[in-house]
Amino acid sequence: MCWYQHILVAAVESNRTFQVQLFSRETPLEPSQVLFTQQMPAPVVLVTTSGEDSLLVYTYENLLYHFIFTPWAESVRLVQVGQIAFHGIVRSPARVRGLSWILPESQLVDGDPSQDVSVASVVFLVDGKLVLLSPSLNDEGQLKYDMRIVAQNVEYHASMRDHPLLNVPRLSDGPSQRCGPPALRDSLWVFDGVEVKAWASVREVMDAASGDGGRELPAPVSVPVDFYPLSFLSEKGIILGVESDLVQRRDITFSFFHFAIRTHLVLPDVLRFYLRQNKTVEAGYLAGQYQNLEYFSHGLEILLHRVLDEEAETCPRPEEAVLPRVLSLLSSSKDYLDIVLQCTRKTEVRQWKTLFAYLPPAQELFEESLQRGSLKTAGGYLIVLHTLEALGSSTEQSVRVLSRAIQEEDWDLCKELARFLAAMDETGEVLREAMSLVKTELKGKPTEEHVGSRLEIPPCRVANGRGGGGRRGSWEHGGPELDVRSGSDASSVASTASPSNGF
Known part of the structure; x- marks a missing residue:
């Protein structure tokens, strides 16, 4: 059927x-x-x-x-x-x-x-x-x-040309989704019982097979999966499958299997394959086809994280390194700064040297975040600057972000910045100095006088970033902790007490 x-x-x-x-x-x-x-x-x-x-x-x-x-x-x-x-x-x-x-x-x-x-x-x-x-x-x-x-x-194979009605962009999609042929339209996918393999263009396979004597077939993209794949949705860039668990209970005399639906995002695997072969044009075109997906930035973050993990251990020669090609691809994304920050916070500090060898200085990324108005992203780069010892003892950058956050009434970010500054020094002097500078900066703005007048730091319990009395609410109860956020919110400063934690 x-x-x-x-x-x-x-x-x-x-x-x-x-x-x-x-x-x-x-x-x-x-x-x-x-x-x-x-x-x-x-x-x-x-x-x-x-x-x-x-x-x-x-x-x-x-x-x-x-x-x-x-x-x-x-x-x-x-x-x-x-x-x-x-x-x-x-x-x-x-x-x-x-x-x-x-x-x-x-x-x-x-x-x-x-x-x-x-x-x-x-x-x-x-x-x-x-x-x-x-x-x-x-x-x-x-x-x-x-x-x-x-x-x-x-075990089975699937040609995307056999499923045009399932894998073409919808008419309601934007112009950027309709330009050119659909991504991976000519792809051929197989499952060998261990991993999924794919040829992004079956034409290359046909050309190699039709020559006299037959040329060597092009290498496929390898996509390891830990579940049984059932179908590939090229429009969404995911493999859909099921995972089974054997359930044994004491209140029944038999065992049964429980099936759960699983998915795997293939975009990082295909992009990494292209970039390894230095096919930057093909990688850019493929990324452009998927840029409107809500999880596109997450896929790019996975790509960066995998390549960084590998090259931090292998230390390839600069001409063979894939990491600079990945960063060049990411630079065309509007979420470039957030992707780099998220990857940085989720990797070990010892790998940062490998990453920032191909990036602008962290100070420049911080400044660019401020220019774009991405305060949470700029706040996240404060931790990077502090860990790389590029921040020194100056609180100028923190004051700039904190002042902007107060003006925009982003109290969650204010709370986290205060905790970050308090954790930088046990005496609380850094936080006290920053609050004084922010208050001075806001005094000259009539519309903000009511805010500046509340920027008082209680003398007790400053070192751990907590205020006392009635003034505690502005910083302590500003909203949910950072770790439960998603999307761009997740790029804000870590919500832990230590400025180097959370990486």
């Missing part, structure tokens, strides 16, 4: 005859509700959709039938437009577990569907081997196929 939009396509045996029947999703699955019946001369091995309106049916006679879906009397029917015989190529049809085909771009755009069978490259999954059959003409002008094994130990 397979689905075509809201139509269920089912290969059945009825009264010793073999048929392909179409059912509507809105009607009961009963013989009286069949929309259309196509008689078949032999039992069906596999049935699958391809492209926008094609149906491929492979039978035990070793024949591949090509049908197209066409409207008919307010319903739909199948019209056969071609067939291919694989006698002498596929020895046992029963061993075929999957198939698809790939048409040239020119044939997809304005080709005659009846000629698809003569130009299509067919992909068979036989006994765990993914086989590519490339069409060509022999000396007599007859169609022949050149066979090439693409992958071994394959």
